[in-house]
Amino acid sequence: MKSFKDIAIEIAREAGQFLKARLNSVHKIGYKGEINLVTEADRASEEMITSKINHLFPDHDILGEEFTSTKRGSDFRWIIDPLDGTNNYAHGYPVFCVSIALHRQDKIVLGVIYNPVLDEMFVAEEGKGALLNGRQIHVSSTVGLAESLLATGFPYDIRQDSQNALNYFNTMIRKARGIRRAGSAALDLAYVAAGRFDGFWELKLCPWDTAAGWLMVEEAGGIVTDLRGKEYYLDSPIILASNGKIHEEMIEALNSVSPTL
DSSP: OOOHHHHHHHHHHHHHHHHHHTTTOOOOOOSSSSEEEHHHHHHHHHHHHHHHHHHOTSSSEEEESSOOOOOOOSSEEEEEEEOHHHHHTTTTOOOEEEEEEETTTTEEEEEEEEETTTEEEEETTTTTTEEEEEEOOOOOOOGGGGOOEEEEEOTTTTTSOOSHHHHHHHHHTSSSSSEEEEEEEEHHHHHHTTOOOOOOEESSSHHHHHHHHHHHHTTTTTTTOOOOOBBOOOOSSEEEESSSSSSSHHHHHHSSSSSOO
């Protein structure tokens, strides 16, 4: 049988190409919240991914964003975001990806993030580094927050909850060279790993948003913690990832403001 890595790459590529081919189609849009969308493409992509995993590894657990949660008592759990960047995708904006991670006992041991628009396959294995299309990648060497390009996102309940990240953004935009809000947390983390972004933070993400990218950043030489610099875990309320060199500056800046407006 092929390795977990090779299987995850094949599945991510197939799902990604499926999504790319339908990017400019008219999508059936549903709502999980006021601005939290789901399309038929999300569900179809998840079905493609989970059906193959179930066929190949019928005893493994699966956690998917849209509808899949199987608990069979396995040491292995696949964590899947079948379409990260749904809002972008629904508008025909070509920034989205497929994210697949493999969680073994208490560790993420494999992460695959595929951007079908650019045909970029990011892969990380525990202890083996991070790759982009087969070539080793590393975090950036930027040493100061003032020279950094950062990424972030805003939670889906931004209209209701006062803890909506705008205060953090307002503080960081004055301290960094620039901030991008592209709409795909998994890609943001992959881009930190590849040195395209120097750092990333976001509130209220879910395991399928961060699992693969968390491993990717660490295997590329970066650091991932919570807002206060403590150990990150899949249900942490805030993720903070960086090249390591600006991490303390980011922690200091983010903790200098009140969490609410």
